[in-house]
Amino acid sequence: MTPKKKRNIRIIILVVVVLIVVARVILPYVVLTYLNKTLADMKGYRGHVEDVDIALVRGAYTIDSIYLNKVDTVHNRETPFFAAKAIDLSVEWKALFHGSIVGELIFERPMVRFTKDKVEPKQIRNDSSGFKQLLDDFMPLEVNRVEVNDAQLQYKDEFSKPKVDISLTHAYALAKNLRNSYDSTALLPASLALHADLYEGKLSVNARLNPLADEPTFDVNAELKNTNLVKLNEFFQAYAKIDVNKGRFGLYIEVAAKQGKFTGYVKPLIQDLDVLGKEDRKDNVFQKLWEGVVGTVGTIFKNQSKDQIATKVEFKGNLKNPDTNVWTAIYNVLENAFIQALQPSIDREINIASVDTKKEEKKNFLQKIFGKKDDKDKKEDEKKEKNKKKS
Structure with a gap:
């Protein structure tokens, strides 16, 4: 190789190194400017990013100290909606090894606050869609993996009396394979696991799902244990x-769904309930009367041997027209109150294979009296009516 060629190669290498260094220095400023401009242009919101760190080697950037507030356009008042200590956005290497270029998000200590407003009954849904749009703007790749560390989810009602401020704390969530970048042959290729604290209670959710299916397809188990109701008194x-x-x-x-149908149950359990006591002495007579009614209902519907109130509401139907039978709920409350207490645990009887079961539902006593008649019952009634007219 001639000295001239060697010199040209050195120059090219030097230029490339300089360009990488310049890009590394300038890129964080460019990204930071773009992010803050995006936050400033969001309708109904105002936010800011403190700093951005670029990691070119692993194809990632980290947002440092971000917040997003809702803006009341009438009074120009800002209400905190979202904040996080850091958000890491990167290429997911596991999916890359399977031939898919997708991204992953890691949230550190995020906070999401839903605030109830007098004239905005659908605000939570609107806030959620606005937040999703924000993430789509920040992440150029389709997201396949999401991890959330030490999160807090708040609900506030400034207009109630007393004001309500409740929180789900210390939440950890991990969602994997949301774009089905691996395990493509599985019926439910994606997974979600969530754990959180709720006033001395523990919440856990485990789900398998197929986010890319034409119709919702999932199998979910969730349980909340031992939440202290006194701490929810507001x-x-x-x-x-x-x-x-x-x-x-x-x-x-437990609930599962596929091909537009779903099946499952919900089982609430209240233990050691007491809504009357010495603390109520300052209440007025109407307040004491209402609490007395609630306390009496609790006593009637309570399984005396285990001092707990519980029921199990089974439901199934079409996702376009869900039908949870209220009479089944009432019957189960009465049955549990006087016959048996439900065990405080998931029954593990619902899964994705349960959705297609076509057992004829037996009607309980209350359903027979008050429930709506199905097509079979209507046809039998019509047949009886015709026979009466003939006779």
Whole structure:
């Protein structure tokens, strides 16, 4: 190789190195400017990113200290909606080894707050869609993996009396294979696991799903154990006008869906419920009367041997027209109150294979009296009516 060629190669290498260094220096500023401009242009929101760090080697960038506030256009008042210590956006290498170029998101200590407004009953849905649009703007790739560390989910109602402020804390969530970049032959290739704290209680959700199916296809188990109802007293006072002096709450859910149909059950459990006590002395006579009614209902529907209130509501139907039978709920409450107490755990009887079962539902006593008649019953009634006219 001639000295001239060697010199040209050195120059090319030097130019490439300089370009990489310049890009590494300038790129964070360019990305930061773009992100803050995107946040400034969001209708109904105002936000800011403190800093951006670029990691070219692993194809990633990290957003440092971001917040997004809702803006009241009438009073120009800002309400916190989302914040995070950091968000890492990168290429998912596991999917890359399977031939898919997709991304992953990692949230560190995020906070999402839903605030109830007087004239915005659909605000939570609107906030969620706005947040999804924001992530789509920030992440150029389709997201296949999401991890959330130490999250907090809040709900606030500034207009209730008393004001309501409840939170789901220390949440960890991991969603994998959302774009089916591997395990493509599986019926439910994606997974979601979530764990969180709710006022001394523990929430856990485990799900298998197919986000790319034409119709919702999933198998979900969820349970909430041992939540202290006393710590939710602001919520009960605002919306139910009662004081809870003692009680623990649990909730167990299994649901599966495919081909437009779903089946499952929900099983709430309340233990050691007490809505009357010495703490109620300052309540007026109407407040005491309402709490007395609630306390009496709790006593009637309570399994005396285990001091718990529980029921199990089974449901199934079409996702376009879900039909949860209220009479089944009432019957199960009465049955559990006087016959048996439900075990505080998931029954593990619902899965993706359960959705296609076509067993004829047996009607309980209340359903026979008050429930709506199905097509078979209507035909039998019409047949009887015709026979009466003939006779």
